[in-house]
Amino acid sequence: DAGEVEAIFQHAPDVLKPVLRMFACTGIRHDELVEMQFSDIDFERKVVTVRSETAKNRTEREIPLEDDLLGMLNELRHQAAFRQPDATGPAHVAAGKVRNFSQDHVFVTGANTPWRHHLLERFYSVCEAAGIEGAEPGGSVDIHALRGTFITLAIDHGANPKAVQGIVGHKSERMTMGVYAKATERGKRDAVSALPFAKVSHPAHIVRLGEQKTA
Numbered sequence: 284d285a286g287e288v289e290a291i292f293q294h295a296p297d298v299l300k301p302v303l304r305m306f307a308c309t310g311i312r313h314d315e316l317v318e319m320q321f322s323d324i325d326f327e328r329k330v331v332t333v334r335s336e337t338a339k340n341r342t343e344r345e346i347p348l349e350d351d352l353l354g355m356l357n358e359l360r361h362q363a364a365f366r367q368p369d370a371t372g373p374a375h376v377a378a379g380k381v382r383n384f385s386q387d388h389v390f391v392t393g394a395n396t397p398w399r400h401h402l403l404e405r406f407y408s409v410c411e412a413a414g415i416e417g418a419e420p421g422g423s424v425d426i427h428a429l430r431g432t433f434i435t436l437a438i439d440h441g442a443n444p445k446a447v448q449g450i451v452g453h454k455s456e457r458m459t460m461g462v463y464a465k466a467t468e469r470g471k472r473d474a475v476s477a478l479p480f481a482k483v484s485h486p487a488h489i490v491r492l493g494e495q496k497t498a
Contacts, residue, residue: 285436288429290413299405301355302390302398306426309346310433310451312339313426317398319389321360329353333452344452359389369394402426434459435466 288307295303305316311333318337325332329350335343348356368384370377383396390398406426410418417423430451437447438459448459476483 284432287413287415288432288436290415291409291429294412295409298393299409301352301359302402303406303409303429304352304355305390306429307433308349308352310430310437310447311346312430312452313402314339315452316390317388317402320387321363321389322387324348324356324360324389326353326357326360338452340452340454342452344449346450356389363387366391366395369396431462431466434462438463 291303291307292300302316305311309331315333315337319331319333323332323334324330329348330345331348333344333346335341338344363386366384366386368381370381372380380394380396385391385395385397388397392398392401403426407418407420410424415424418425434447434451437450438444444459444463445456448456451459453459473483475481
């Protein structure tokens, strides 16, 4: 819910704050985010283009950027000019970091290499600090939970489902509403289960947001 998203923002280290805000405010997919480059962002129009070669369905789309996120991206753009390769550590590790060094990618690790393999682990750590249950290997919450949360909160607060579909890159509005319906039904069951004298188990077709990895 919105409170958990705010908790994630609060407990994220500085290097992850823009990453997690991008996930939560755009519903973007993991691979689309990690491959994003500064050339994909139009700062004047306040939009980012998900290129066809990085989009899951190979269809290019534009996503509007909210003001705080745009400010973070602009700061990253200015900092990128001062990035330097990190040649520390054992020779094979240092060589890999230098080889993957990038000033073009928007989101990079502390070694100035694009986020790829360790982003989920860092997300789990942030969720643990924020007190969010289920954020662990094999658990119910992963980074894709932010995609489902974006869809659910946007529609809950009056967004046009067709517009949400266009933002997240679903092939059909039905897919978007499927994510929303599962989350909404789960929320209702959780509300009943919150009663001190009641317990509601979830049918097999009710999937936690973190499990909606193919959406």
